[in-house]
Amino acid sequence: MNNNEEKFFSYLKGEMNLRERKEFEDELKRSENLNKEFSDYKRINRIIDETKNIRLSKDYSESIITKFRRRKSSNGLRKISQTIKYAFASIIIIIVGYFLISQINKENPQDVNSLLTQYSDSELDSYINDYDYSNSLEINIDIDAVQRIDSLYSENISASLIESINEKSLIDIVGFNSVADVDEYLSEDEVDLIYAELINKEIL
Amino acid sequence: MHDLNNDFELIKSFINGDESAFNRLAVKYQERIYWHARRMTGNHLDADEIVQEVLMVLYNKLKTFEFKSTLYTWIFTITNTRSINYLKKKSLRSFFSLDEISNRQFEQNDVIDDIESKQKFQQIESALQKLPVKQREVFIMRNFDELSYEEISKITGKSIGTLKANHFHALNKIKEMIKYE
Numbered sequence: 001m002n003n004n005e006e007k008f009f010s011y012l013k014g015e016m017n018l019r020e021r022k023e024f025e026d027e028l029k030r031s032e033n034l035n036k037e038f039s040d041y042k043r044i045n046r047i048i049d050e051t052k053n054i055r056l057s058k059d060y061s062e063s064i065i066t067k068f069r070r071r072k073s074s075n076g077l078r079k080i081s082q083t084i085k086y087a088f089a090s091i092i093i094i095i096v097g098y099f100l101i102s103q104i105n106k107e108n109p110q111d112v113n114s115l116l117t118q119y120s121d122s123e124l125d126s127y128i129n130d131y132d133y134s135n136s137l138e139i140n141i142d143i144d145a146v147q148r149i150d151s152l153y154s155e156n157i158s159a160s161l162i163e164s165i166n167e168k169s170l171i172d173i174v175g176f177n178s179v180a181d182v183d184e185y186l187s188e189d190e191v192d193l194i195y196a197e198l199i200n201k202e203i204l
Numbered sequence: 205m206h207d208l209n210n211d212f213e214l215i216k217s218f219i220n221g222d223e224s225a226f227n228r229l230a231v232k233y234q235e236r237i238y239w240h241a242r243r244m245t246g247n248h249l250d251a252d253e254i255v256q257e258v259l260m261v262l263y264n265k266l267k268t269f270e271f272k273s274t275l276y277t278w279i280f281t282i283t284n285t286r287s288i289n290y291l292k293k294k295s296l297r298s299f300f301s302l303d304e305i306s307n308r309q310f311e312q313n314d315v316i317d318d319i320e321s322k323q324k325f326q327q328i329e330s331a332l333q334k335l336p337v338k339q340r341e342v343f344i345m346r347n348f349d350e351l352s353y354e355e356i357s358k359i360t361g362k363s364i365g366t367l368k369a370n371h372f373h374a375l376n377k378i379k380e381m382i383k384y385e
Contacts, residue, residue, distance in 0.1 A: 003372050006353075013350065040379050047382060048347050051325045056235055060315045064234050065227050068259045075260075 004034065008041045125156055161190070211275040219267050226266070230259055233276065237283045238315075243344045244287035246333040248315055250294070254286045261286075273358075280349070281359050284341065291337055331381040339374035342367045 010016050011024055028035050055061075217225035237258050242251035261282055269278060316322045332340050341360065345351045353364045360367070 003368060005372065005375060006368075009346070041375070044375070044378055044382060045347070047324065047328060051321070051328050052348055054239075054316055054318070054321045054325055056238060056315050057317045061235070064238075064255060064259075065230050068230065068256055068263075071256060072260070072263065 004037060005041070008038055008045075012042070012045060121152060125152060212271065215266055215269060215275070226263060229262070229266075229275075233279050234259070236276070237279060240280065240283050240344065240349065241287050241290075243329065243332055243348060244284070244337075244340065245290055245294070246329055250290050254283065254290060257286050258283050277355075277359070284345075284359060288337065288341070327382065331378050334381060335374050335377060338362075339370045339377070342371045343374035343378065346371055 007024060011021065016024065028038060211229070214225045214229045218229070234255060238251055238255050241254035241258075242248065245251055245254070258279065262279065269275065316325060332344065335343065342356055342362075345356045345359070346353075351359070353367050356362075356367050357364050
């Protein structure tokens with residue numbers, strides 16, 4: 001890439017010193033190709049120079065700053081209204097999101113009741129033995145369903161206690177919630193049986 | 205030096221709340237901003253938009269100007285960057301056919317009063333628009349703004365070697381396009 005452009009540029013812009021100018025002019029005299037290249041460069045440079053200092057029309061020139069001031073004041077208003085819009089949209093999103101999340105967490109009582117009828121008592125037993133599940137059910141379902149669950153729970157406790165009595169496993173009996181509450185789940189005969197065993201074992 | 209002092213005084217006045225100081229700065233540099241944007245983008249509407257954007261940037265950022273370069277160099281760098289961004293956006297829009305480019309090509313240059321000047325300008329503008337952006341950029345800065353390669357390198361962030369190569373190709377293409385004038 002033979003690039004004489006810098007020499008041409010410097011020469012035409014008067015950036016060369018006297019010695020450099022003389023050397024360049026001598027080179028031009030010696031080389032026809034350099035001369036032609038320089039002529040082409042000068043031609044382009046002349047066209048560029050003619051367009052370089054074109055002035056804008058007075059009307060347009062005067063309108064630039066006016067337009068800028070107008071735009072600046074409308075930008076200020078636009079920013080304020082945009083901020084308000086974003087704030088409003090954020091509030092709406094938060095409210096809708098909160099509403100949706102609370103709806104998802106809140107189980108439909110009717111659905112839970114229909115769920116209870118879908119399962120057999122033994123299947124429900126297994127759910128009831130899971131404390132967390134039964135606790136959340138109790139919060140979200142109606143009284144009838146609560147009573148049904150309670151009755152299933154009582155039956156479950158009662159069955160487990162009776163099994164323990166039959167096997168004479170007193171520790172299992174004592175392990176149920178509170179000893180004082182145990183007799184809520186047992187018949188009078190079953191309670192007598194427990195006391196008899198306790199006396200027999202000289203615990204009481 | 206006088207010009208530097210003048211710019212400094214105007215900026216100082218503006219920072220102290222004198223809005224008319226900003227107006228005077230804007231009037232001083234608006235034509236140079238416009239013409240650089242116009243030569244880069246090839247049309248009045250885009251150049252006009254760039255002028256407004258550059259003035260907005262100046263208005264917001266002038267308080268942070270530290271005089272590490274001249275004010276003109278700083279303004280010029282902003283103008284050049286905005287112009288390049290505009291061209292990138294324009295090329296994306298034309299790719300998705302979102303812009304009516306053909307209409308813009310026939311836009312009247314009514315910001316130029318003199319008819320002869322208008323014709324000469326159209327000739328060079330048409331040739332510039334046929335150059336790839338990176339060649340156009342260096343050609344304009346070198347020949348219209350008369351910047352050295354070192355100065356162009358600082359503004360564009362490109363190496364001097366790359367700039368010289370791009371300018372070499374740009375000049376050859378322009379010579380070819382304006383061959384028979």
